[in-house]
Amino acid sequence: MAMLERMDWYDLARTTNWTPKYVQEDELFPPELSGSMGITLEKWESYDEPFKQSYPEYVNIQRQKDAGAYSVKAALERSKLYENADPGWISVLASHYGAIARQEYHASLSEARMARFGKAPGQRNMATLGMMDEIRHGQIQLFFAHEHVSKNRQFDWAHKAMDTNEWAAIAARHMFDDIFACRSATEIALMLTFAFETGFTNMQFLGLAADAAQAGDWTFSSLISSIQTDEARHAQIGGPMIPILIANGKKAEAQKFIDIALWRSWKLFSVLTGPIMDYYTPLKDRKQSFKEFMHEWIVKQFERSLIEVGLERPWYWDQLLDEIDWQHHGMHIGTWFWRSTIWWNSAAGVTPEERAWLEEKYPGWNETFGTVWDVITENVVEGRMEQTYPETLPVICNMCQLPINATPGPAWRARDVPLIHNNRRYHFCSEVCKWVFEQEPSRYEGHQTLVDRFLAGQVQPMDLGGALKYMGLAPGEIGDDAHQYAWADAARAERIKKAG
Numbered sequence: 001m002a003m004l005e006r007m008d009w010y011d012l013a014r015t016t017n018w019t020p021k022y023v024q025e026d027e028l029f030p031p032e033l034s035g036s037m038g039i040t041l042e043k044w045e046s047y048d049e050p051f052k053q054s055y056p057e058y059v060n061i062q063r064q065k066d067a068g069a070y071s072v073k074a075a076l077e078r079s080k081l082y083e084n085a086d087p088g089w090i091s092v093l094a095s096h097y098g099a100i101a102r103q104e105y106h107a108s109l110s111e112a113r114m115a116r117f118g119k120a121p122g123q124r125n126m127a128t129l130g131m132m133d134e135i136r137h138g139q140i141q142l143f144f145a146h147e148h149v150s151k152n153r154q155f156d157w158a159h160k161a162m163d164t165n166e167w168a169a170i171a172a173r174h175m176f177d178d179i180f181a182c183r184s185a186t187e188i189a190l191m192l193t194f195a196f197e198t199g200f201t202n203m204q205f206l207g208l209a210a211d212a213a214q215a216g217d218w219t220f221s222s223l224i225s226s227i228q229t230d231e232a233r234h235a236q237i238g239g240p241m242i243p244i245l246i247a248n249g250k251k252a253e254a255q256k257f258i259d260i261a262l263w264r265s266w267k268l269f270s271v272l273t274g275p276i277m278d279y280y281t282p283l284k285d286r287k288q289s290f291k292e293f294m295h296e297w298i299v300k301q302f303e304r305s306l307i308e309v310g311l312e313r314p315w316y317w318d319q320l321l322d323e324i325d326w327q328h329h330g331m332h333i334g335t336w337f338w339r340s341t342i343w344w345n346s347a348a349g350v351t352p353e354e355r356a357w358l359e360e361k362y363p364g365w366n367e368t369f370g371t372v373w374d375v376i377t378e379n380v381v382e383g384r385m386e387q388t389y390p391e392t393l394p395v396i397c398n399m400c401q402l403p404i405n406a407t408p409g410p411a412w413r414a415r416d417v418p419l420i421h422n423n424r425r426y427h428f429c430s431e432v433c434k435w436v437f438e439q440e441p442s443r444y445e446g447h448q449t450l451v452d453r454f455l456a457g458q459v460q461p462m463d464l465g466g467a468l469k470y471m472g473l474a475p476g477e478i479g480d481d482a483h484q485y486a487w488a489d490a491a492r493a494e495r496i497k498k499a500g
């Protein structure tokens with residue numbers, strides 16, 4: 001029997017809307033789940049997905065992708081790559097798996113919501129494949145991480161992190177719940193696929209794949225490249241919705257949802273991806289700095305795709321550009337200093353060579369963040385280890401759930417942006433996090449930061465031991481300095497030479 005070409009039947013076959021006779025349209029597509037904003041079915045039908053694939057084509061290609069990644073893993077299993085890798089690279093893997101693996105599975109639930117409640121048939125089609133993509137991403141990243149569990153319990157956090165009250169897990173969950181889980185099909189298309197995926201997954205997955213290849217970790221490189229090719233497809237779900245929203249008077253809404261998601265993604269990536277790229281990845285393997293990746297993928301490419309679909313740059317664009325210069329350096333000092341409260345080992349990344357690289361990529365680094373590391377290095381060299389650990393809690397932002405911090409030195413302008421709402425005082429790291437809160441206070445008002453919980457007596461006993469127990473960090477999982485302070489050796493040698 002002769003087969004039709006895909007494009008001879010695709011448009012007809014995916015026209016799956018009909019006029020409901022036994023229920024109202026709003027019963028079939030409840031507005032709070034569809035996010036239809038009063039736009040009717042016929043109008044959504046103009047949605048034209050840029051990526052058209054049939055189910056048999058999808059399954060065939062996915063099978064090949066899986067076969068490729070799993071066979072690279074199998075071939076390299078006995079290569080001792082893990083044993084020979086720089087400890088900083090192991091930290092990249094452990095933090096990535098804990099923060100990402102389960103959120104991939106989480107994203108499949110969001111794709112499923114679009115697959116059921118999206119009013120545009122093309123959106124439902126793409127989201128059905130996207131849902132299967134994300135199930136695969138959850139499974140493959142749990143499986144690949146599992147290989148390392150017998151050598152390092154921190155890899156168990158690929159599965160465990162999102163079920164704990166560890167602070168970075170709380171921050172990740174707060175953000176992903178907001179932009180993935182607790183949103184309508186339209187909002188998910190804008191926030192998860194358009195803002196998060198076309199912007200930040202590109203950076204995480206293409207950036208890390210490049211670094212992994214440099215580091216010789218072909219298993220990880222092929223794993224995340226295999227994921228990225230799926231992301232590149234289903235990230236396109238959001239784009240075609242935007243002209244429909246604009247044509248129906250909903251431009252302001254579309255812009256707002258994207259602005260919220262982009263900012264929230266930025267804050268989380270400043271703590272997870274910034275330190276990974278600029279401090280943990282071995283110097284010789286760094287393809288580009290975090291700032292360069294941000295400029296390429298977010299500032300240039302994302303800005304272009306925003307303008308292409310008829311939207312504007314977010315109102316906080318200047319502040320974002322400013323933060324790209326410094327925010328992740330402060331987050332890195334925070335995660336290193338509070339290193340016992342994370343599920344990976346923080347790589348300080350401040351040998352003289354690494355500091356020279358940081359100064360080159362971020363002119364002024366030595367005069368600002370470098371001065372903090374001077375003090376830390378001095379304490380390490382002098383053996384005053386107790387002074388390299390915190391005795392207090394940071395002020396945490398009630399939106400991004402991350403410590404409020406800024407550039408040390410004369411430029412210091414860390415400030416708490418407070419808000420009194422329903423007799424409760426909230427703290428924000430920035431006007432933008434406060435603005436996100438104000439867009440829908442009822443969505444966020446009940447949440448307590450880790451510090452709020454501590455002050456409310458939920459962490460017992462009220463010391464580091466109690467905090468580690470509350471966060472679910474067991475011995476063998478608690479973070480430490482990745483290189484056992486070897487980065488201070490040069491400063492120590494210098495000291496001995498001077499003394500001698």
Ligand code: MN
Binds near residue numbers: 107133134227231
């Ligand atoms: Mn994914």
Ligand code: MN
Binds near residue numbers: 107134197231234
């Ligand atoms: Mn995705």
